[in-house]
Amino acid sequence: MLRVVTELVSSGERVTAIVNPVSRHRDRIGELGATVILAPVISESLLRKAGIDARDGTPSTARALVLLDTNDVHNVHTALTARDMDRDLRIILQMVNPRLGRQLNSLLGDCVVINGPSLAAPAFVSDALDDDELTWMELGGRMVVVGQADLIREPHLTVLADTTSSATPQLLPQAGVDPAGDIVLGTGVRTLWYSRGVRPAGWVMAVRDILDSRVRKIAALMALLIAIGTAIVHYFGHIEWWRALYLAAGVVTSAGIDDDKFQDAEPWVKVSAVVVQLTGIVLMALLTAVVVDSLIGARLSRIIGGVRGRPRNHVVVCGLGTVGARVLEILVERGVAVVGVDQSDDAPGVQVAHRLKIPVVVGDSSNEETLRLAGVQRCQALLAITDGDITNLESAMVAQELNPDARITMRMFDHDLAERVERQLGLGNSRSVSMLVAPAVAAAVGDKRRQVIVPAGRRVLLLTEVVVESGSVAEGRPLGSLNEAEGLRILARQDLNGPWDWQPAATRAVNAGDRVAVVGTRAGLARLLMVTRAQRKSAAS
Structure with a gap:
């Protein structure tokens, strides 16, 4: 919530935040400029207080509802309640279960489901592979890919970020910058080779881990007792070797002893047999305890x-x-x-x-x-x-x-x-997962559309398509005037029902219904959405 409120406030939105009283960020959220309502549970009356108050054809004061609870059930319950209160309200909700999230559009209508792990994971993968992420998406009527210049097949469509000139990446640098090591947009990737896979340990390694040094020491002592007992039974009991081994093993392992063979033995032999058997009982108890301890201390799923x-x-x-x-x-x-x-x-x-x-x-x-x-x-x-x-x-x-x-x-x-x-x-x-996800949430508040987040260090860029609405500020302005240095860049343009143009003229006027493919910072994209959105009589948030 802290990151999302920061994004929304920096984009010029008025925000009302319903915060749990025990949250350690509640004071900070208020300092950002948001109106804070403290409540442990969200109710219908609380939503009305926050601005979801549509009635008799009058739209709600609030333009969108963002649900960021980590409990999917709570988010769905609140979303359904809000939909009953306002059929036209834009709803953005975070869902941990992506399968459930895909089914919500049929239930809620105009809603955007955000899955944090799916948005954040590619950034971590890009760091691990040192390729700053290869992200595929359909943009401007064609499949494009974003990644490091040395991984993207030439020709490159545009340079998105210069990550080599300084510690802080420069976003959307001017044309002509050397793309080596930079993040670029292209239409294909070079062949990549990675190392051979790592195999799980399996049962052999599992048995080896269970039979640790304690088990081996106990087993060695038992084997020594069996060997000594076998020799004593053979030489003093005048019994063949295999029979002697069987009797000695029976004594040590507490499996039993054949008294008929020892009834005429010397007294000291009988006493020795009893001592060995008692020792074997203790060793068997220790062996059982050690094996059980190994299985409990390292569960089977772990060692396998x-x-x-x-x-x-x-x-x-x-x-x-x-x-x-x-x-x-x-x-x-x-x-x-x-x-x-x-x-x-x-x-x-x-x-x-x-x-x-x-x-x-x-x-x-x-x-x-x-x-x-x-x-x-x-x-x-x-x-x-x-x-x-x-x-x-x-x-x-x-x-x-x-x-x-x-x-x-x-x-x-x-x-x-x-x-x-x-x-x-x-x-x-x-x-930061929250810093990777928050821009997507903030952008979804302004307009429902497909977008991709491109990380550049700890900063991010967003690629998406925006429709120019009738009556917006952008209508009639030159296309080039929408560009912002290091903030927003127009990539392609599509006239109403026409083909996509990836080299649009900057002087051509923008018309209602035009669709533009853009890349920009979260703030730059937010400003573009404000000028391409139809003007409304009430400035709601």
Whole structure:
């Protein structure tokens, strides 16, 4: 909510935020300029107070409703309530379950479903592969791809960001800039080759992990007792070797003893047999306890799904939540070898990893031994994307110590901490899921359309198509006047029912019904939407 409110306020929107009283960000949201309503639960009366008050053909004071609860059921319930109150209200809601989100359009009509993991995961993948993301989309009537210039097949359509000139990327630089290393827009990619996949440990490794050093020591002591007992029974009981081995093993393992063979034995032999049998009982109890402890301490799903052998040039993903699960899927789609790490074997990404046959190490990702099991010392990249900033920072520091050449990317919410870590510690890149998702939410408030987010460092660009509405400020103005230096660039134009033109004349007037393909910053796109939207008598938010 904090990121979304920041985006909306910076775009000139008036915002009313319904905030839980226990939220640690409630004061900060108010400082941004939003009207804050404190309430633990959203009700119909609360929505009316916030501006959803349509009645008798009069539209609501509020233009859109944004639902950001992490509980899908709460979001759907609130959305259905708001739809009953205003049939024309634009609704934007965050959904963790993408399948449920795809079914909401039929229920809610004019709504936009935002899936945070799907939006944020490609940015982490791009960092891991050092290709700054290859993103495909249909734009301006053709399939285009965004990525690093050395990965995109020439000719390039345009340069989106200069990431080589300084620490802060320059967005939408002027034409003529050397594209080497920059983020560009093109129509195809060069051939990419990645390392061989990493296989899960399997049953052989599972049995080896269960039979640890404690089990081997106990088994060795039992074998020694059986050997001594076999020799005693053979020489002093005058019994053949195989029969003696059977009797000795029966005594040590508490399986029983054939008293008929010992009834005429010397007393000390009988006493020795009893002592050995008591010792065997203790050893069998210890052996059972150790095996059970191994199974409980390292669950079967953990030891079977571990890493086999010594993987190299793979990607280690620490944190297998909803974002981590999507990252695993994308890496597998790209043919990249990957190993997952999570503290819980019930995490959503663990089930995804098992389905995709990806090895998983269950343990604390900030622990050196856990990262060693994942092969961090030989990996090409590490993604620390758990929910905790400190855990991700610790994981990155341990990984850098084990493998200074690995590319490291951290998930960090605290923007100030992320900048200081990047500048002073040099641990690699940092990403914020909320900063990647918030621009999409803010843009969806202004207009329902398909758009793609392109990360450039910690900044983002958005590619989308916008329709010029009748009665808007842009109508009748030259097309070139809509461009903004480092803020917005017109890529292509389509006249009403006409073909797309990817080299439109800047002097040609903009007409109502024209569709333009654009790339811009969140603020630049927001200003474009304001000038292309039909003027309304009431300035609602």
